[in-house]
Amino acid sequence: MKKRYGPQFELPQLSRRQFVTGMAAGAALLGMPAGLAASTPRAGAAPQTLRGNQFDLNIGYLPVNYTGRERTAVAVNGSVPGPVLRWKEGQTVTLNVTNHLAHDTSIHWHGIILPSNMDGVPGLSFNGIKPGETFTYQFQVNQSGTYWYHSHSDFQEQQGLYGSIVIDPADADPVAYDRDYIVLLSDWSDESPHDIYAKLKKEGHYYNRRRRTAGDLWREIKAKGVAATWRDREMWNEMRMSDRDISDVTGYTYTFLMNGQSPDANWTALFRKGEKVRLRFINSSAMSIFDIRIPGLKLTVVAADGQNIEPVTVDEFRIGVAETYDVIVEPDGDSAYTLFAQTIDRSGFARGTLTSEPGLRADVPPMDYAPVLTHRDMGMGHGSMQGMSGMGGMGGMAGMAGMDHSQHDMGGMDHSQHDMGGMDHSQHDMGGMDHSQHDMGGMDHSQHDMGGMDHSQHDMGGMDHSQHDMGGSAQGYSMHGGRPELGGMQGVWFTNNLGRAGHGSNSPIVHLPSEYGYGVDMRSSMPMNGLHDPGIGLRDHQERYGRRVLTYADIRNLTPTIDRREPTRELQLHLTGNMERYMWSMDGIKFSDAEPLMLKYGERIRVTLVNDTMMTHPIHLHGMWSELETGDAEYIPRKHTIIVQPGSKVSYLVTADALGRWAYHCHLLYHMPGMFREVRVV
Amino acid sequence: MKTLLIFCAALTASAAVAQEGMSQHEHGTQMESVPVAPVDSYPAQRGETKNLEHAPDSPDHVMDHDRPLTMVKIDQLEAREENGGALKGDLWYGGDRNKLWLKSEWERNDGDTEKAELQALYSRAIAPYWDLQMGVRHDFEAESDSRNWGVIGFNGLAPYFFEVDSALFIGEDGDTALRLEAEYELLFTQQWILTPEVEADFFGQNDRETGTGSGLSNVELGLRLRYEFTPQFAPYFGVHYEKKYGNAADFARDEGESASETTWVIGLRTWF
Numbered sequence: 001m002k003k004r005y006g007p008q009f010e011l012p013q014l015s016r017r018q019f020v021t022g023m024a025a026g027a028a029l030l031g032m033p034a035g036l037a038a039s040t041p042r043a044g045a046a047p048q049t050l051r052g053n054q055f056d057l058n059i060g061y062l063p064v065n066y067t068g069r070e071r072t073a074v075a076v077n078g079s080v081p082g083p084v085l086r087w088k089e090g091q092t093v094t095l096n097v098t099n100h101l102a103h104d105t106s107i108h109w110h111g112i113i114l115p116s117n118m119d120g121v122p123g124l125s126f127n128g129i130k131p132g133e134t135f136t137y138q139f140q141v142n143q144s145g146t147y148w149y150h151s152h153s154d155f156q157e158q159q160g161l162y163g164s165i166v167i168d169p170a171d172a173d174p175v176a177y178d179r180d181y182i183v184l185l186s187d188w189s190d191e192s193p194h195d196i197y198a199k200l201k202k203e204g205h206y207y208n209r210r211r212r213t214a215g216d217l218w219r220e221i222k223a224k225g226v227a228a229t230w231r232d233r234e235m236w237n238e239m240r241m242s243d244r245d246i247s248d249v250t251g252y253t254y255t256f257l258m259n260g261q262s263p264d265a266n267w268t269a270l271f272r273k274g275e276k277v278r279l280r281f282i283n284s285s286a287m288s289i290f291d292i293r294i295p296g297l298k299l300t301v302v303a304a305d306g307q308n309i310e311p312v313t314v315d316e317f318r319i320g321v322a323e324t325y326d327v328i329v330e331p332d333g334d335s336a337y338t339l340f341a342q343t344i345d346r347s348g349f350a351r352g353t354l355t356s357e358p359g360l361r362a363d364v365p366p367m368d369y370a371p372v373l374t375h376r377d378m379g380m381g382h383g384s385m386q387g388m389s390g391m392g393g394m395g396g397m398a399g400m401a402g403m404d405h406s407q408h409d410m411g412g413m414d415h416s417q418h419d420m421g422g423m424d425h426s427q428h429d430m431g432g433m434d435h436s437q438h439d440m441g442g443m444d445h446s447q448h449d450m451g452g453m454d455h456s457q458h459d460m461g462g463m464d465h466s467q468h469d470m471g472g473s474a475q476g477y478s479m480h481g482g483r484p485e486l487g488g489m490q491g492v493w494f495t496n497n498l499g500r501a502g503h504g505s506n507s508p509i510v511h512l513p514s515e516y517g518y519g520v521d522m523r524s525s526m527p528m529n530g531l532h533d534p535g536i537g538l539r540d541h542q543e544r545y546g547r548r549v550l551t552y553a554d555i556r557n558l559t560p561t562i563d564r565r566e567p568t569r570e571l572q573l574h575l576t577g578n579m580e581r582y583m584w585s586m587d588g589i590k591f592s593d594a595e596p597l598m599l600k601y602g603e604r605i606r607v608t609l610v611n612d613t614m615m616t617h618p619i620h621l622h623g624m625w626s627e628l629e630t631g632d633a634e635y636i637p638r639k640h641t642i643i644v645q646p647g648s649k650v651s652y653l654v655t656a657d658a659l660g661r662w663a664y665h666c667h668l669l670y671h672m673p674g675m676f677r678e679v680r681v682v
Numbered sequence: 683m684k685t686l687l688i689f690c691a692a693l694t695a696s697a698a699v700a701q702e703g704m705s706q707h708e709h710g711t712q713m714e715s716v717p718v719a720p721v722d723s724y725p726a727q728r729g730e731t732k733n734l735e736h737a738p739d740s741p742d743h744v745m746d747h748d749r750p751l752t753m754v755k756i757d758q759l760e761a762r763e764e765n766g767g768a769l770k771g772d773l774w775y776g777g778d779r780n781k782l783w784l785k786s787e788w789e790r791n792d793g794d795t796e797k798a799e800l801q802a803l804y805s806r807a808i809a810p811y812w813d814l815q816m817g818v819r820h821d822f823e824a825e826s827d828s829r830n831w832g833v834i835g836f837n838g839l840a841p842y843f844f845e846v847d848s849a850l851f852i853g854e855d856g857d858t859a860l861r862l863e864a865e866y867e868l869l870f871t872q873q874w875i876l877t878p879e880v881e882a883d884f885f886g887q888n889d890r891e892t893g894t895g896s897g898l899s900n901v902e903l904g905l906r907l908r909y910e911f912t913p914q915f916a917p918y919f920g921v922h923y924e925k926k927y928g929n930a931a932d933f934a935r936d937e938g939e940s941a942s943e944t945t946w947v948i949g950l951r952t953w954f
Binding site: 198199201202203206209210211212213214215237238239240518519520521578580581583590 | 751753778779807808809810811812839840841842843868869870871872913953
């Protein structure tokens with residue numbers, strides 16, 4: 001038997017999980033002791049594995065009980081997650097998807113390269129699937145590896161409409177293994193996703209149960225003294241931002257699932273001593289980024305986002321929402337191991353067991369310390385200020401705070417741009433930046449010019465002029481999204497002095513005027529390159545625990561880069577938001593106000609994403625690979641979802657080889673309404 | 683008290699700066715409203731674009747989440763000593779930028795309604811942390827006659843996390859009033875939260891009927907400790923202090939009332 005969805009050896013006790021305390025509190029609110037109204041949680045049905053070319057998928061409601069409360073999930077073929085779809089590379093698959101819901105639905109095949117009308121995004125690929133209707137997807141499978149599918153309608157992804165796809169290669173698999181298991185991670189809430197979204201809109205920190213307290217302040221004063229503490233707090237207070245704001249939705253409402261089983265239900269997989277086990281990790285969460293490790297085992301990562309990579313052995317890796325990683329483990333003893341997936345904010349974990357004998361289980365490790373954001377995560381440079389280390393006593397802090405003040409105070413934006421110029425001078429001593437100070441100065445000018453242009457729409461000449469001004473720094477760019485006649489004036493496009501393929505961007509950071517609106521609370525002035533950064537909360541794991549953590553810089557494709565062309569254009573797109581208002585956008589423009597990003601069929605471009613927020617955003621481009629520039633042009637890895645670290649930037653290449661309309665968005669479900677663009681290849 | 687007033691003045695100044703921010707902001711909005719050729723005008727002339735025909739041209743259909751929301755927020759629903767009580771709450775309806783915003787305040791002392799007002803405002807986001815609010819206020823007949831005011835003010839979050847609500851009122855008969863409110867949240871734990879709060883009222887004229895005097899008329903200070911069973915359900919207790927100044931204090935003394943008052947309060951903070 002290849003796959004085994006664990007027998008649940010022991011029924012969980014509600015009180016054992018700290019991250020269902022929200023439910024207990026809810027019960028208290030209703031004036032009843034927690035558990036009185038609750039029934040016993042039960043494990044959901046294990047998903048079937050479906051093979052072949054022809055699939056019938058039925059989307060319907062399913063009663064579930066993960067926490068002791070009866071709830072209704074949206075399921076495919078009666079299970080959450082939905083069935084495992086096992087395809088074969090080179091074959092044509094036909095999928096009849098029937099909607100038994102009262103609302104529209106859809107299925108998007110995440111990471112699969114296919115015609116845009118089969119991509120399953122209502123409004124872009126097709127009209128969605130109406131209640132009672134069947135939609136037939138049919139496409140040829142031209143890739144292999146681990147992928148997944150999910151609804152692209154409403155918030156159904158949060159309600160359980162997701163499942164895994166495994167595509168067996170047409171030729172011999174370069175990865176040797178004796179058995180494989182899917183490890184699909186997700187987050188479940190007893191609250192309706194619409195309620196979660198509304199609560200976030202009304203109180204952005206609703207689910208953050210780690211807000212700073214008077215006790216934190218007191219401890220800091222004791223450790224560092226009043227003066228240093230004041231300096232540290234000053235900037236955050238001026239900016240009205242929280243350094244504890246890691247995840248929008250947390251274990252306060254979520255129960256984290258592994259293959260649909262809660263931590264206490266303990267999904268279990270078996271192995272025989274000496275076997276190579278392939279674990280196919282898929283993060284199907286709505287909002288939860290996980291850090292994964294298996295205490296006692298080395299993890300050899302052999303594939304990222306379905307694509308084979310040069311094997312790299314680590315102790316721990318981060319998996320963003322929608323990413324997949326294939327990992328080989330070789331347990332050598334007759335023992336049990338815990339598959340431990342803690343969330344990025346350490347508010348909870350998903351857990352399962354890999355064991356040689358049913359019934360055996362290993363200890364569940366305690367969660368690691370919860371991260372706190374630093375200035376680095378605001379894109380203010382200071383690469384030296386990593387991890388948890390405080391910022392007290394840094395030279396030039398006063399200047400930094402001053403800069404921030406001017407940038408973020410809601411008033412006097414006109415002045416802020418001047419101040420930024422001033423800032424460049426004052427921070428002349430900051431090393432390790434990609435950009436010369438002159439570029440930054442040039443940016444300031446361009447902003448003024450662009451502002452001028454905004455006043456009269458047809459003053460295109462004025463804009464050209466501004467480009468000449470920019471020429472002074474040899475960094476010309478335009479704001480056309482490819483087709484001026486479409487008014488595609490969104491995004492910043494560079495055409496000169498592009499860095500070589502595989503090596504990332506040389507271009508200066510340009511904040512468009514649209515970033516200075518009410519929907520944007522922060523702009524990274526000096527974003528670091530996110531490639532070598534394991535990410536918040538992981539940066540000191542090597543020193544602290546001796547764990548090697550995977551970074552994007554470690555990933556090299558197993559086979560040589562296919563498209564060897566240099567990019568002809570570079571799009572710089574900024575991820576923006578306002579936590580207080582819970583608004584998300586790109587370049588300060590919400591999806592509903594945005595025009596499509598136009599790409600020419602066949603062209604090869606670079607996309608540089610600049611994260612102007614303090615959140616970690618997994619960005620997913622449909623229909624085309626995102627070829628992550630990790631520094632080796634020969635073996636560029638192909639991904640479908642790319643994490644952009646807070647206050648950082650990351651670059652990747654895209655070959656526009658798929659005609660049509662494609663979605664391009666942050667895969668955090670509650671960021672999607674705003675942080676979303678249509679990409680149109682014509 | 684003086685420092686407090688200076689602080690209030692600073693808050694107003696910051697609100698005024700927010701207004702200046704608007705001019706900058708317009709650059710942003712103009713970007714958003716660049717006239718766009720209707721997508722239909724983009725011909726699918728080449729054979730390659732055939733698959734576009736399949737896709738309906740209604741991007742708003744993609745993620746239909748941007749619906750207006752309604753929030754009801756009861757900041758204070760409390761009993762006070764000596765048969766007193768108060769209700770202070772907001773209701774808003776709208777989207778990210780534009781909201782309809784109702785504010786109500788009701789106060790009772792010695793069994794009599796002392797104050798009952800309702801504001802109906804149009805609220806517009808103008809800066810990352812600030813809304814500009816304009817509209818009307820109606821004072822219901824209580825100890826004095828009912829009356830109407832025009833309102834303009836700023837509501838938002840000032841640096842150092844002070845929640846600020848400021849408003850200028852202009853009465854039908856040309857009376858003027860200015861109200862400044864600020865609130866801070868000090869977390870002892872995630873659930874025990876202390877809220878110091880200050881409100882200062884200024885008037886442009888003396889009005890014996892309403893007991894208000896020109897200049898600084900009265901100041902209210904509150905200190906409430908709440909326990910959040912959930913963020914949406916938090917009973918509290920605390921203390922409320924009120925002091926009248928200048929002519930307002932004289933009016934009160936003439937009526938045989940004292941110019942200042944301290945009372946314990948117990949109440950509920952909730953929103954949904």
